[in-house]
Structures are given as C-alpha cells and as structure tokens.
Amino acid sequence: MNNKLQELKNRLMEVNDLRSANALLSWDQSTYMPPGGITGRARQMATLTRLAQEKFTDRAIGKLLDELRSYEESLPYDSDDASLIRVARHDYERAVRVPPAFMGELESHTTESFQVWAESRPENDFIRVQPYLEKTLDFSRKLANFFPGYKHIADPLIDWADHGMTAASIQSLFSELQKEQLPLVKTILSQPPTSYACLHQNYPEGKQLAFGIKVIKRLGYDFQRGRQDKTYHPFMTKFSLGDVRITTRVTTDYLGECLFSLIHESGHAMYEQGINMEYDGSSLAGGTSSGMHESQSRLWENVVGRSRGFWNYFYPQLQKTFPKQLRNISQDTFYGAINKVEQSLIRTEADEVTYNLHVMIRFDLELALLEGSLAVRDLPEAWCTRYQQDIGITPPDDRDGVLQDVHWYGGVVGGVFQGYTLGNILGALFYEAALKTHPEIPSQIEKGQFDTLRQWLTDNIYRHGRKFTAEEIVQRITGGPIRIEPYIHYLRTKYAELYKL
C-alpha cells in the first residue's frame, strides 16, 4: 500500500510543481514582465495549465485513489495519509469533469483578459474589456455546466471556492446578515461623519512601505519564506510553503492603502506559511477555502489591525515615522479615521460596517450574469444602479465602478466574492474562540505581541492546511456550525464606542 501511496504522492507533486511554476509566471506578469512578454506568457501559462490538468486527470490517479480506499478507511479521519487521499479524491473527481484543453483555453483567455483590464482600468475603458468579459462569462457558464445537477448555475463555481456552499445557502446567510447589518449602517450614516483628513496628507511611498513592512514582520510574516513587491492590485501567491509572497500598492495621498493591504495580504500569507511543512507540494498544502482564507486576511487587517490596542502600541511609532503629518493628530482622531464609516465606492478600502454591502452587490450581479438575466454590456449601468440603491452613491466612472476589481477580468465570473463576507463572519468567530482560550490576547496586542494569537490560529487552523473543510474547522473549534452572532457582536461592540448605536 505504501508503494501506491508513494506513487500517488509523486504524481500529485508533479501536478503541484506545474501549478506552482504557473503561479510564478503569473506573479511575474503582475510585477516585472515587460509589455512585449504577454503573448509568450499567455501561451506558456495555457500550456502549463493544460499539462497540469492532463497529469491530474490521468486515469492512473483515479485508479490509485480506488486502490487506496481501503487503506484510507483503515486510518483515522484526521491522519495525514487519510486526509491526503480524501482531499486528492475530492479534487480529482471535480477535475476529471473538465477537459484539459478547456482549462488551457480558459487560462490563455484570462491571461490576456487580465492584461487588457490592467490597461483599460486606468483608461476608464470598459468598452475595450467588454468582449473579454463576455468571453469569460461564456467560459464560466461552460465550466459550471461540466457539473450538471446544480440548482443554480453559480453553485459549482461557489462550491469550487467554498466547498459545501451554494447560491441558496449564501443568499440565506447574507439575508440574515443584512437584517442585522443594514440598520447598523443606517444608524451610523445618519450621524455626523468622522473626519479622516489626517489620512489624506502627503505620505511618501518609501516611508509607508518601510512602516508597513515593520508591522507585518512584527505580526509574524516571515520574509525568509516570502517577499513583498508592488503591483496594481495587491495579492498573495505561493510557490511552495517556503516561498509565499505578497504584493501591495501605495497611494502617497492616503495612508490607509499600503498599510492595511500589507496586513491583509500577510494575513493570507501567514495562513500558508503556517501550514505543516511536511505537506509541501501535496494536496494538503493550501488554505482550505476562499472564506477561510479571507477570515485570516480580514482578522489580521481589521480585528487586529484596526483595533484600539494595536494602535496603542503602533501609533507612537507611526507618529515618529510621519512627525510632520501626525504630530498634532491624537490617537483617538487617528483611530476614528481608520474606522470611519461612510458611503464609498471601493470595496478594498471600505470600512468594516459597509464592506459586506459591496460584496453583496457583486455577488448578486455575478448570479444575474450567470443566469443570463443581466448582459455584460448592461453591467456598468446595473453596477451604478445597485451602488445608488444599496450604498447611496453612484461611481463617477467605470474605473471606480465595474472595473475596480481584478476578479472577473483575471479569472471566472462566479464564486469569487462571497468568500470576503464569509471571511468577515469566520474571522470574528475565530477571534472570539481564541480569546476564550487566551483572554490575555488583547493585552498582548497592546504590547505589540502577536505570538499567542498567531500560535492559536496556527494550531487550530493554519497547520492543517486543507485537511479539514471550513465547516469542519468551525465545528472542531466551536462545536457547532457557522454563526454570524460573533461577527455582529464584534461590530456592535466596536462601533458603539465610535458612534451612537
């Protein structure tokens, strides 16, 4: 049986190596590739995607998985071997439904589409990118249709990102959340706005980066096994458990961009860096779902990074870094500014209270596009209408409207946004659980100590990689299913301090 398992591992490692190489090609495209490289790069990424898909859907893997079933069943559910076989089988059964040539074409298309988007967004040119998005939508539908028997066409795409979830289950969770959150938003927005003028001064790029990097080092992002680069859209990517990189962007007239995107991406990265190194290159070496991944980026960015305690430690250092800009700004004013609730246009910069509204708009539009009830050419208008309706403002242009997020332009339409809100819910839930075991965490954070929290997250979440599903992890930690109460409680408590609730 050990031979079979070893053969399975070798084959999975080969697939992993192709995918990791492809991830580097993609990282390079976003960071350093010269313009002339795009044609060759798109072709190479398509080739690697297709080869990985061919190798992974090789019947030999299916046969090995069958042969290993009794061995798997003889082991405890949570043993490394049983988990590897189980997760590989899950992936395999999904992958064999999609032809390798399709995956290659999709990859080739999205690589091109990404490049066109990257040029179109600054130009505010939706018309240029529209035919690419139409083709992407077509690809997305085809992809979903390789999984017949769904209730909603988005279901297979949602399941891909957040295994076990469907359009219906998310809609139900989101509507429960909305019931709690809309009144909160309304109450806060009816009050006089907080000023965040202090964040909108001139903050030189170099100092912003240096400060942000100091912060994420302190949180525990390991630069020996990662690095940071500038890109148009921040992201985290992984080539092995020893090389987990993040990117950020810097706006010199806004202090919030670089710092919080660094903390956000390093939250993703610490999750990957915290996985058991023995899993490297295997099916277990990754975050277990989109929502779980976002729970970590959002936990570190918001629950930790926008907390009073965190700034008790870091604000004096920030003032020292930017004396001219912050000398006369009290910590309270700064804290209010980084937690200001407002009607805004950009999801990644939205405050915690309105953030989920941005996500829900995108989620609903995705469903409508996939259903065919909304055409791509009508998307910019639909976007504006929903922003006016839900958030009360209309984007002045597509750049800050429908072109703002990379997701639909560099991947598929469907299943790519719900993870952010799931992440908010899960992040608060995990933080509450961590505090139950370690009530000393908040006072440690005030001293700039993050090891207890990171270690708890590592022990309970990170190290397992993909061994458990999101649902299983929540069950193991809380003994129950996903609940929105800790998140609502977190929001209410935090914002009751800043606004009248």
Place this chain on the structure above:
Amino acid sequence: MNNKLQELKNRLMEVNDLRSANALLSWDQSTYMPPGGITGRARQMATLTRLAQEKFTDRAIGKLLDELRSYEESLPYDSDDASLIRVARHDYERAVRVPPAFMGELESHTTESFQVWAESRPENDFIRVQPYLEKTLDFSRKLANFFPGYKHIADPLIDWADHGMTAASIQSLFSELQKEQLPLVKTILSQPPTSYACLHQNYPEGKQLAFGIKVIKRLGYDFQRGRQDKTYHPFMTKFSLGDVRITTRVTTDYLGECLFSLIHESGHAMYEQGINMEYDGSSLAGGTSSGMHESQSRLWENVVGRSRGFWNYFYPQLQKTFPKQLRNISQDTFYGAINKVEQSLIRTEADEVTYNLHVMIRFDLELALLEGSLAVRDLPEAWCTRYQQDIGITPPDDRDGVLQDVHWYGGVVGGVFQGYTLGNILGALFYEAALKTHPEIPSQIEKGQFDTLRQWLTDNIYRHGRKFTAEEIVQRITGGPIRIEPYIHYLRTKYAELYKL
C-alpha cells in the same frame, strides 16, 4: 504534410513553453526568490526539466521527423520549414540519448549546487561546495557517456554548446591563437603599466545604472521586450522573443563593472531580440551556438564599447554624470584606463589582450577534470598554479580563484568556456565584414549611431536564429572558414595605439 508539420510545431512549442517557464524559475531564483524557496524551486525545476525532456523525446516527434524528411528535402535548405525540421531533428537525435530522469536529477542537483555556490563564494568556502562540484563532474561524465564514440570525453559537451567543434579542434585553434597572442601579452606587460585610478573612485550605484541603461538603450536593447535586474553574476535569459532579460552587478568603487557587463549582456540580448519574431517558441528561436552568442556580447562590449569612437560620443556625457570624479580626467586617460592590459584574476573583468588566457586555463582544467587526471579536491591548487604560470599571479583566495565563475556550479563541467574565446575571434571577424559593406560604421559610432551596425548584424546573423550553424554563418558572410586573422589584426591595431608593439 502541413498537418504533420503543424503537429510537430505544436509539440515543439509545448517543450519550448516548459523550458521557458523553467528559465523564469531560474531567473527568479537569481533575482528575487527568498532563501526559503530553494527546496521547492529545485524540485519544480527538476520536474519541468524532466517533463520537457519526456515531451521532447516522445517517439511521436521522431516519427513526425521521419515522415517530414521528404518534405524537408523538397524545400530549399534555408527555407524556414526545412530549417525548423533540420534543427529539430538535430536536437531530437541528441536528446533521445539522455533519459528524462537523468535530466531531472541533473537539474535538481545544479539548482541546489548553484545556491550553495552563491552562499559559499562570499564566504570563500570551497570545501562546502566541493562535494557538489564532485557530483556535478560525475553527472557531466555520465552525460558525455550517453554519446559514445567520442575521441575526448569533453567532445559531446563541447559539441552541445558549439556544434561541430571538438576538444582537438579547439586546442588547435587555441594553440594557433596563443602563438600570436602570448608575444603580444609579453611585449605589453614589459612596459610601464597604465593607471586606471580614475575608474576606482566612488561611483554611486544609481548613477552607474542610469548611465549604463542610457547607453544600452542607445545601442538598441529594447526595454519593451526586456528588463534589467541586479544579480550576483550577470546573465541574459529569454522567456520568449518578446521577453529577453539581462542582469548586472554594480561595484561602487569600480566604474568598469556595471557599464561593461550591461553592454556585454545587452549584446547577447540584442542577438535574441533580433531573431525573426515568427520563430517565437520554435526550435529556431535562439542563438545558434555559444561562440556565436559570445561573438555578439564581446563585439558590443569591446569592439564597440571600448573603442575610441564610442567614447568620443559618450565620454562628455559620462563626465557630466560624474563631474566630481571625471572633470579632470582626460578622455585619453579614461580610454587608456578602460583598455589597460594587466595581470589580473577575474575573467569577466580581464582586458581584451589577456582575456583568452583566462579562458584557456579554464578550458584545460575542464578537460583535466573530465579525463580524471585532476581531482576536484586538487582543483584550487591547480587553478593557482596555472594562474601563476600563465598570467604570473596567484589568487589570494578561492573567492577570486576557483569560485569566481558560476558555470561549473550552476551547470555541467565541460564545453562551457571555449565559447568566450570563439566569441572574441568571431566578433572581430564579423565586425571586419560589416565594415567592408558599411565603411561608415566607425564614423556613425562617433556620433552615437549604432543602427547600421545593428541592422547589418540583424540581417546577417540575428534574424536567422538557429537556422544556420556558426560555421555556415561565417561561410555565408566571409565565403570561408573561421579565421583568427581579423581578431589578431584588430588587437594589434588597437593596442599599437596604446603600447609600443
């Protein structure tokens, strides 16, 4: 027949894409990869190398090549299709002799060995890297032995880099060269040394890079299809004809390092960027041999970049860039300094007159290692002995001795050094031929105009890619075989101006 050709092209493209991806993995390893990435990277590069080798040695390619033979023979020798089939067959027949698993192991080993060397060289620690070099030597011998029937064990490795050459033919060429060159070196070294103190002042890194980049843009290196990064050892690499990158290193107390290595590497890069874009991703898309490639880097670096005319144009600009350092340095003094002949330790920084002596030492040591007449553990001593004997000085340590070149630590032993001297010979030969057609080139260079020269090189050499062998290109240009006379004539003429000959 068109279907067969298309299938061959598709299969070759797939191999090319795997190799190009691997080249990016290697570039990243040298430029930006964090230390923790090495284990995963070595494994991934081994996987990609093995897969490329498996795909390339697939019998289906052999069968297609057989089926296409009559089509090939029906076409003119220099047609694109005939050339593609001919070159692919040459590569295929060589590749099928080497098992894919061997290539994967070799790749994995050299990736690790490179990393160890990169850490050992600054530490002056040959002992640490010695077992890696021993294993490399073992791999190199095994590689050669997949090609039985050679006269010298280095022959297959030399042929790999410079098709048509053997240890014997190179030894004969080198001894012919030595007869001419040794007296020249002796005559010059017996004269009072030129001062190059002007080059050894403090030259800030940023300004050095900016000036060097301005120069190579002017020469014709296209940054839309390339980029420049810093590495420990400068190199050129290509991911497609639209993405040909170079790297350099900067020494702040020596002006010659960054500038001339930039010109050198952009010589390599302009060769690749000049290849017919229609060949992209095919077997024809590359320089045709190691010697041909070096002929271009050395031509641009030395024949152009260290010429009087070149500095008539650029020296005033260089003085403006470094006024404090160069205001009182005459152009003649500067010209003497960048062409100073001396006994020196570092090949890449050696002057044109002694350079080939450095190459010949390495070439002879390679042969001795491969023959088994020299053990790796005795290499540092042998290195020192030869330096004392041939150049008259002994390296103070291994860092500037046997550890100085990456070649043996990041590749195989054998066939990797002769190309530099072949390049010197060929570069002068081509320049002479270009001047026969365009006697106006030197006066254009004095005006900072390089288009006529680059266009002549593109038309006669670059655009063909691998269509013709080095021998064929020399034949097409000069009507005869490789000759050393133009090189000797070039050296004598140039140095007669600087020294008494």
